[in-house]
Amino acid sequence: MNDKRASHGFRLTLAMLACVGAATLAGCNGGGDAHAQGRKGGEATAWGLPYFNMPDIVPPNVRQDAYTPLTDAQAGPPIDPIKGYRTEDLGGGVYMVGDGIYNTMFVVSDAGVILVDAPPSMGEKTLNAIQQVAPGSKIVALIYSHAHIDHIGFAAGVVKAFPGIPIYAHEETRKALAQANDPNRPVPTNTFNTLDVDFPVVVGNQKLVLRYPGPNHDPGNIGIYHPGQKVLMLVDVVYPGWMMWRRLGLATNIPGYFGLVKSMNARWDFDKLIAGHFQPGTKADVETQLEFMTDMHNALTEAISTIPYSDGRLNAADTKNSWAATRDWTDRLTNHCVNKVTPKWSTRLASFDVWIYEQCMALEQSIRIDGPSLR
Ligand SMILES: [Zn+2]
Structure with missing residues (x-):
């Protein structure tokens, strides 16, 4: 890093720390004094004036020394460091x-x-865990929840250990994997192409029921349901105890994602969610x-209808730069959302302060662009 950039970063950090430390002062938390303070301190002038009502949480792409610590419950049960997993x-x-x-799920039947x-x-x-529970057993079927590498990137390893096993998935997942052409993620062999219709997978004395609820986190992302134990596996939609992964779990269809969170308790009769x-x-x-997402939705609906496109602080030279002006507005919409939900949610969801800007932004x-997700 050259000296100039390092210097800018340092000055911004000082400005941020000043604001975090003085969160209740008008100078950092809104009002005309913020304008005066920014100039008086001289720190904000390198990058311009801060927004009014800047949240106390450090925004994206600015380093934070320490995030809110996890509670023991949020961190979950300890993992045996030798085994590296918990069953x-x-x-x-x-x-x-x-x-x-x-995490993932496996079902032991009398046929594998x-x-x-x-x-x-x-x-x-995963293979070790299965052998520990059912020594000498064989994997006889593999199911893909969806196409993403971080959940099925070891599929080729499973097929190598158990050659020729059928791989079940929704047709949308097959299309995505055919396009990806990734040797680590073999294209599924057994697909279904229905919407909201149960597709049973029976192996020996066990049955799982697959169902595609429509586009959500990813096209083809399905619920995998065990009726006997009322266990539902639905991946990357709800994050128990935690903030969702960034940008609403990277949902590719946000109205569909929102609708699924809203409907999944009625859609499946489950006691446990994996x-x-x-x-x-x-x-x-x-x-x-759902309550958290609804609070964000309400805060943003309010922001979009009440916050003016310009707050009069945009550099005059940028007023003809429509993307700059729109960024300025949408930053302020995001900030409003962050400010609105923080008091209620910052201690209720693990990792809240890590991703809250990205959730509100998405x-x-x-x-x-898509229209309201709550109707
Ligand atoms: Zn995913």
Whole structure:
């Protein structure tokens, strides 16, 4: 880094720290004094004047020394450092296996094991977990929740260990994987192309029911349901106890994603949710995330209808730069959303302060482009 850039970064950090430390002062938290303070301190002038009502949380792309610590409950049960995974017996031959960050499900039948997903971060650990529960057993079927590498990137490793097994997925997932042409993610062999219709996978004395609820996190992302134990695996939609992954879990269809969170408790009769990340959840976790998303949606709907396109602080030279002016406006919409939801949610969701700007930003863009997700 050259000296000039380093110097700018340092000055911004000082300005940010001053504002964080003085969050309740008008100079940092809104009002005309912010304008005066920015100039008086001289710190903000390198990059311009800060927005009015800047949230206390450090914005994206600015380094934060420490985020809000996780509680023990949020961090989850300890993982054996030797094994590197934890297995949870959900009864009836259904198991969750996770490394604390990723998780997946396998079902032991009298004719072999059904495995759902194969996260590459866990790799062989998933196979070890199965052997520990059912020594000498074979995987006889693999199911893909969706096409993303971080959940099925070890699929080729599973097929190598158990050649010729069928791979089940929705047709949209097959299309995505055919396009990806990734040797680590073999194209599924058994697909279905229905919408909201149960597709049973029966192996020995076990049955799983696959169902595609429409475009959501990813086209083809399905629910995998075990009716006997009322266990639902639905990946990258709800994050039990945690803030969603950045930008609404990178949902490719935000209205569809919102609609699925809103409807999934009615759509499936489940007691346990295996969500692909962290610890298993329940319907209560779905309700919590829906409440959080609804609060963001309400804050943004309010912001879009009440916050003026210009607050009079845009550099005069930028007023003909429509993208700069729109960024200025949408930054202020995002800031309003962050300010609105922080008091209620900052201690309720693990990692809230890591991604809250990105959540508000993604939903703001969707509401303005796709239309409201709540009707
Ligand atoms: Zn995903």
